Structure formats: C-alpha cells, structure tokens
Amino acid sequence: MASANKVGARNRPLSPHLQIWRWGPAMLVSILHRVTGGALSVAGLAILLWWLGALVSGPAAYETFAGVMGAWYGQIVLVGLTWAFFQHTCTGIRHFVLDIGAGYELDANARWSVLTIVISIILTAAFWAFILVR
Amino acid sequence: MGNGTSIGRVRGLGSAHSGSSNWLQERLTGIASLIVSAYLLVSIMLLPSLNYLSVKAWISAPLPATAMILFVIVNFWHARSGLLVVIEDYVHEHGNKFASIAALNMVAFAGAAFGVLSIVRLALGA
Numbered sequence: 001m002a003s004a005n006k007v008g009a010r011n012r013p014l015s016p017h018l019q020i021w022r023w024g025p026a027m028l029v030s031i032l033h034r035v036t037g038g039a040l041s042v043a044g045l046a047i048l049l050w051w052l053g054a055l056v057s058g059p060a061a062y063e064t065f066a067g068v069m070g071a072w073y074g075q076i077v078l079v080g081l082t083w084a085f086f087q088h089t090c091t092g093i094r095h096f097v098l099d100i101g102a103g104y105e106l107d108a109n110a111r112w113s114v115l116t117i118v119i120s121i122i123l124t125a126a127f128w129a130f131i132l133v134r
Numbered sequence: 135m136g137n138g139t140s141i142g143r144v145r146g147l148g149s150a151h152s153g154s155s156n157w158l159q160e161r162l163t164g165i166a167s168l169i170v171s172a173y174l175l176v177s178i179m180l181l182p183s184l185n186y187l188s189v190k191a192w193i194s195a196p197l198p199a200t201a202m203i204l205f206v207i208v209n210f211w212h213a214r215s216g217l218l219v220v221i222e223d224y225v226h227e228h229g230n231k232f233a234s235i236a237a238l239n240m241v242a243f244a245g246a247a248f249g250v251l252s253i254v255r256l257a258l259g260a
Contacts, residue, residue, distance in 0.1 A: 012139075038220065041213035048206070049245055052252035055190055062186040085171065092164050099161070130179055 025113035032117075033091035036084035044081050083124040090116035156215055163212035170205040177201075190256065199257035206249035214242040 021027060047069075054065035068074045094116055097103045103112060137143065177198060181188055192198050217238055225231045 034220065037213075037216045041217055045209065045213060045245055048209075049249055049252075052202075052206075052249050052256075055186070055193065056252045056255050059186045062189075066185070089168065089171070092168075096161070096164075127175065127179070134179075 025110045029087075029091050029094070029113045029116050032087055033095070036088040036091075039084045040081065040088060043077065044084070047077070047081070079124065079128060082127055083120060086120035086123040086127075087116065090120050156218055160212065160215040160219070163208050163215060166204070166208045167212050170201055170208055173201045174205055193253065194256050194259070196257070199253050203250050203253050206246055206253065210242050210246035210249070214238060 050065055054061040069078060094103070094112055097112075103109055177192065178184070181192055193202055218235065221231065221234045221238060225234050
C-alpha cells in the first residue's frame, strides 16, 4: 500500500482499506448505499431527463424512448434502477436511525442490514409484478 | 522541511462553522426525496397506461407538475450532495478535486434546469 503514496510524501502508515476487513452485513449495505446512490444519480437522473425531454419533444421522441425502455436491455436497466432506489431508500432510512444514535448493537445492526436487502428485493418484485400484470 | 500532518496544519484554527452544511443538506433532501419519489412510483402504478398521451395528460395537471418539479430539484440536489462526498473521499489531488466539484455542480444545475423547463412547458401546454 505504501506505493500508493504520492511522490515525496513520507511513508506514513495508511488506515486499513476494504481488503483488510472481514466482510459483514453492515459493511456490505454501506457499500451498496454508495454504489446504488451513484447509479441513481448518473443513470437514474439521465433516464429521468430523457423521459421528460421526450415528453416535451412529442410522440415520435416518446416512441423512441419507450422503445428502448421496453426492450430487454431497457427493462434490465429499469429493474436495476428500481432495486437501486429501494435499496438506497432502505439503507438511507437505516442511516437516519444510526444518525440518532440507535441501532449500534451488533446483532440489531447486522439484522437490520440484512433486512434492507430483503425488503428492497421484495419491494422491487412487488412493484414490477404490479406494473406487468395490471 | 515538511508541511506536517493534515491535523497539525489545521490544529488551533477553530471550526469553519460550515462543516455540517452538506451533511445536513443530504439528510433534508433525503427526507424530501422519500416523499416525492413515493409520489412518482405510486403515480406510475396508478396511471392507466404509460403511453405518450396518458403520461402527458398526467404530468400537465397542476399537482403532478408541481410534484415532478420538486422531484427534479430535490433529487438533483440530493445527488449533488452525495456525489460531492464521494469526490471528497476519492479524489485527493487538489486540481482534480476542484475540476470534479466544478463539473458536478454544472451538470447538477444544468440537469435540474432542463428537467424543470421541460415540466413547465408541459404544464403550460407545449
């Protein structure tokens, strides 16, 4: 890790990074929170603007948008973003609880970390089941 | 002579008094996003169809248009707050960090402006 130092910087001890720690639920959902937040910020907001722009541009532009989003690859992206939204929302609410100083007991922390993943998958499945069968 | 450690360089300077600003904005826009995002998801579920006419009729009405303008503003703000922290965590070289934050701000404001303009045009009958 010392080679990661800038030229000229002294070889100070670095704090341990990902590869040092044993993986646990809290570490996993913390990373998931950042990854899903990044995906929603970039891909989610880009698709939102495309959707709004296509609506303003007229029926032909909307057809193009709907065609891409209705294709298998568009559906994969939309399902992925829906899951990212629910996962980010669940871990976001978890962070609100941690912010007020609750939920740091080891077993409760691990249990709620796992539950954010379970709940986000259930909500994603429920949302798409509703959309596809209505 | 070295420049000392990061902590050594700032020790004694006192608080900047704005350190928690972005942290707080991230939480407040997070709560707001929860509301407007729930509104959008439920609206999508309740719309009779997701075709052009159906979606355009929906977003042109006053309440959905207002909610979607807030959706755009709140979520671009929240994305900006979050990505700002990511840049501060991973981009350490000063020039790159400045350029990244400048680019983030421009993209966030431009995206929000385009989104709001689109909804206003629809609401006013584009």
